[in-house]
Every structure is written in structure tokens, then in C-alpha cells.
Amino acid sequence: MSHTPTAMKKLLLASVLSATAVSFATAQEFTAPPFAVKPAGGPTKNGNYVVDPTHTFVMYEMGHYGTTTNRGRFSTKDGSVQIDGTGTSGKVDITMDIGTINTGVDLLNRHVQSKDFFNVAEFPTGRFVADRIDFSGDKVVDVPGTLTLMGQTKPVTLKAVRFNCYLNPLINRQVCGGDFETTVQRSDWGITWGLNFGFENKVKLLVQVEAVNVQQ
Numbered sequence: 001m002s003h004t005p006t007a008m009k010k011l012l013l014a015s016v017l018s019a020t021a022v023s024f025a026t027a028q029e030f031t032a033p034p035f036a037v038k039p040a041g042g043p044t045k046n047g048n049y050v051v052d053p054t055h056t057f058v059m060y061e062m063g064h065y066g067t068t069t070n071r072g073r074f075s076t077k078d079g080s081v082q083i084d085g086t087g088t089s090g091k092v093d094i095t096m097d098i099g100t101i102n103t104g105v106d107l108l109n110r111h112v113q114s115k116d117f118f119n120v121a122e123f124p125t126g127r128f129v130a131d132r133i134d135f136s137g138d139k140v141v142d143v144p145g146t147l148t149l150m151g152q153t154k155p156v157t158l159k160a161v162r163f164n165c166y167l168n169p170l171i172n173r174q175v176c177g178g179d180f181e182t183t184v185q186r187s188d189w190g191i192t193w194g195l196n197f198g199f200e201n202k203v204k205l206l207v208q209v210e211a212v213n214v215q216q
């Protein structure tokens with residue numbers, strides 16, 4: 001039976017994460033691995049990376065009556081990062097599971113999942129796609145792309161707050177990732193509830209990403 005490249009990546013990711021879980025369980029029974037996490041340079045040229053959903057999340061912050069900040073978090077379903085042959089650009093494709101939104105308050109969770117906000121019943125996923133990655137040396141600095149929510153696609157540039165690659169000692173594979181930020185106007189995606197009585201239009205997105213090199 002043959003598999004598509006995407007299916008193969010997902011199968012490999014599953015095996016990598018499974019191995020990680022086993023290694024963690026073993027480490028808990030004995031002692032920590034006898035070697036520290038090792039630096040691994042920059043992303044590999046022509047490298048294919050699969051996003052690790054256990055270390056990849058999207059968080060948002062939205063002002064509430066100019067007094068406090070409402071926060072929530074989405075999980076990711078899957079994703080991939082491809083680095084080009086020069087090691088100075090690449091592509092990103094990440095799908096978010098909007099239905100997993102968690103604000104820490106059950107009543108608020110149900111509200112933001114409703115038609116007033118994300119309309120999860122009709123639009124259960126979001127997607128970030130980039131055809132370019134901007135580097136400074138071996139560090140990612142910007143990822144200009146598009147964000148699709150509520151069936152609408154708008155340009156968004158994620159700016160790296162930190163970026164690093166390391167050799168994960170539990171799976172013996174290179175992992176690259178970082179913390180990224182951007183600020184958007186939610187009305188651009190048709191999310192306008194509360195704009196006239198205290199909920200701000202400006203939303204800060206904080207994206208945490210780690211991706212596993214599947215070609216090692």
C-alpha cells in the first residue's frame with residue numbers, strides 16, 4: 001500500500017511523538033538523560049519539518065473595557081515547515097483546531113465558539129500559510145503569510161521573539177521553533193461582537209511553534 005508524502009510525514013510524526021512519550025516514561029522511572037539538550041545550528045537546507053502539536057499553540061489577547069485582558073488558546077491539528085535549498089527561506093502550512101479554544105471559563109468558551117465570535121460549527125479550523133520565511137543568519141526573524149479564519153483570508157506577518165534549533169536528546173532529532181507575535185484587527189475577519197461596548201478590535205496573537213526534522 002502506498003502513502004502520499006503528507007501521509008508519510010504524519011505517520012513519521014506519530015512515531016516520533018510516540019517514541020518521545022516512551023522515553024519520558026522511562027526517564028521518570030530512572031534518572032534524567034545523562035546528556036543535556038545539544039545545540040543544532042540552524043534549520044537544515046532542503047529540510048522537511050513536521051509541526052509537533054504538543055508544543056505548538058496559538059494564544060490571543062484582547063482588551064476588555066480598557067481594564068483587563070481576555071485571553072484564550074487554540075491547539076493545532078497539524079502542520080509542516082519546508083526549508084529551501086539555500087537555507088534562507090521556506091514555506092509554512094499550519095492548521096489550527098478552533099474548536100479547542102480555551103479561555104479558562106466554560107461559559108466564555110461557549111460564547112467565543114458561537115456565531116458571535118468564531119462560529120466553530122461552520123468554521124472549525126483556521127489556517128496559516130506562508131510562502132516565504134525571512135532569516136538573519138540561521139535565525140528566523142519574520143514569517144509573512146496569510147491567516148484564514150471564518151472563511152476569510154488576510155495577510156499576517158509573524159515576527160520572531162525567539163528562535164532556536166536543538167537536538168532533542170529524547171528522540172535524537174533536530175527540533176526547530178520559537179515564539180512569534182503579531183497584532184491584528186479582528187473585524188478584518190468579520191468578528192465584530194462587542195466593538196461598540198468595550199471589547200477591543202485589536203488582538204495580539206502569540207504563536208508557539210516547535211517542528212521536528214523528519215529527514216534525519
